[in-house]
Amino acid sequence: MSRLQFDVAHLLAGGMLVLSFALLYQDRIIAVINVFALQAIALSLSVAWQALVQNAPHLLVTAAIALVVKGFVVPFFLQRIVRALQIHRGIEQVIGAGPTMLTGLGLVALSILLVQPVGEVSIYVREDLAFALAVILLGLLLMITRRNAVTQVIGFMSLENGLVLAATGAKGMPLVVEISVAFSILIAFIVFGVFVFRMRERFDTVDVSALDRFRGERRDVA
Amino acid sequence: MTRDLVVQFLAQGAQMTLVLLIAPLAVGVVRRVKARLMRRQGPPLLQAYLDLAKLLRKESVIAEGASWLFRSAPYLIFALTWVAAALVPSFASGLMFNWAADVVALVALLGAARALLALAGMDVGTSFGGIGSSREMMIATLAEPAMMLIVLTLAIAAGTTRLAGVADFFIAEPFAVRVSMALSLIALVIVALAENARIPVDNPATHLELTMVHEAMVLEYSGRHLAVIEAAAALKLVLYFSLIVCLFVPFGIAGPDAGIPAFGLGVLAYLAKLLGLAVLLPIGETSVAKMRVFRYPLFVGSAFAAAALAVFLLFVSKGF
Numbered sequence: 001m002s003r004l005q006f007d008v009a010h011l012l013a014g015g016m017l018v019l020s021f022a023l024l025y026q027d028r029i030i031a032v033i034n035v036f037a038l039q040a041i042a043l044s045l046s047v048a049w050q051a052l053v054q055n056a057p058h059l060l061v062t063a064a065i066a067l068v069v070k071g072f073v074v075p076f077f078l079q080r081i082v083r084a085l086q087i088h089r090g091i092e093q094v095i096g097a098g099p100t101m102l103t104g105l106g107l108v109a110l111s112i113l114l115v116q117p118v119g120e121v122s123i124y125v126r127e128d129l130a131f132a133l134a135v136i137l138l139g140l141l142l143m144i145t146r147r148n149a150v151t152q153v154i155g156f157m158s159l160e161n162g163l164v165l166a167a168t169g170a171k172g173m174p175l176v177v178e179i180s181v182a183f184s185i186l187i188a189f190i191v192f193g194v195f196v197f198r199m200r201e202r203f204d205t206v207d208v209s210a211l212d213r214f215r216g217e218r219r220d221v222a
Numbered sequence: 223m224t225r226d227l228v229v230q231f232l233a234q235g236a237q238m239t240l241v242l243l244i245a246p247l248a249v250g251v252v253r254r255v256k257a258r259l260m261r262r263q264g265p266p267l268l269q270a271y272l273d274l275a276k277l278l279r280k281e282s283v284i285a286e287g288a289s290w291l292f293r294s295a296p297y298l299i300f301a302l303t304w305v306a307a308a309l310v311p312s313f314a315s316g317l318m319f320n321w322a323a324d325v326v327a328l329v330a331l332l333g334a335a336r337a338l339l340a341l342a343g344m345d346v347g348t349s350f351g352g353i354g355s356s357r358e359m360m361i362a363t364l365a366e367p368a369m370m371l372i373v374l375t376l377a378i379a380a381g382t383t384r385l386a387g388v389a390d391f392f393i394a395e396p397f398a399v400r401v402s403m404a405l406s407l408i409a410l411v412i413v414a415l416a417e418n419a420r421i422p423v424d425n426p427a428t429h430l431e432l433t434m435v436h437e438a439m440v441l442e443y444s445g446r447h448l449a450v451i452e453a454a455a456a457l458k459l460v461l462y463f464s465l466i467v468c469l470f471v472p473f474g475i476a477g478p479d480a481g482i483p484a485f486g487l488g489v490l491a492y493l494a495k496l497l498g499l500a501v502l503l504p505i506g507e508t509s510v511a512k513m514r515v516f517r518y519p520l521f522v523g524s525a526f527a528a529a530a531l532a533v534f535l536l537f538v539s540k541g542f
Contacts, residue, residue: 014535015401109534123539
């Protein structure tokens, strides 16, 4: 892999990581959705670049799926859900953005340290794995630091972006696996959508702490 | 050899006078462009010089109970800032004092100047000065770690923290897309905005407002003391401009063994780059709103995050 190819791949994967941090930084739900769409577009560019570099045309299909489904369709429907629920104002956070970002930096360091011992592979694969692992962990962090069900869905989808990034960096990932992953994500998204609406109907809120109260945990919260 | 020394000495002297002379002009350009963007006429470009001349002629009123610190701080701040600004390679990298032009030394010089300014702000005992000093220190505690991480990024990438060495390294390197450099540029821009009291963090044009930081600290100064402080602030702006230019757009800087013509070209390139930044800064400033004080930690903290990310990325691509 030449220097320029390496640099562009580094740029796109690094861009995804930066956008993960932007997701943690944002505290408005519409902005979170927009940043997620940007991350999906960065993912599709990264996958398309891999398709060129690895000379693997089937990756272009993955890139197209990422671009259309996650870059446009999912954000569009999320925006509609948010408008329909009229929650396009602030988002509640369990902990503030500052500590969250610091934790995120710690997670990035952790993923780099974890990937470091993976020897015997080219530096590119190792780097790609480190980026992907970091994006996955940041997605998880977004899911656990937000109470709003819609933001949690975005954390989940962002986590899946990391999975796709990891998968496409490694050579020889069969298309059928990717399509099935994308399909299961779509199903999960539909389930989430139904869940969010049901929750709204039942509790008049999309704050998941309402579920804890409903189950009888955390009685102290009014 | 002696000729070399003379040339180096002259170049260093030229740089020292150059930064001092153009600093008010840079401020004038920034103010003018900002005024035009707001559809105002704006002051003439040389207004900053006239202001300084006027202030130098005026009597300096010193509050009752002001200590020696209040009187000597402006000169010390000016001296520290001038030394720092003279160390950043602007048009040539082979200057006489370039062995001392270390980023860590630069941070230390600016930190000393800031500490003096904060002390002077509290010296007279007005409430505004106290507010300004405490806020300045809060911003500093957030911005300095970010600055040190930027230094670390450069040290890993170029193998040195000497500014001239970094500039030479990036001139010699073939062009490449570097994410970590882009991230540290973002971090440095945020740090520069915070340190120079520019708009998302502080409003340089405001006077008597509860949110001001720099103006609150220097509120008690007048006459020649104020002139010296204003000159130091202008120098600091030019210093950060030069730092960004030297680290991230080093093209056109004359190399270590360059002659007089290369110096001339270097000066022209430097002035052009400075002008570019002096136009970009007010454009950025007019397109964002001033932040609430409680948002500063998040904003300046994002510089820290970006710089830390840059270090991590560099670690990944360079290996341990």
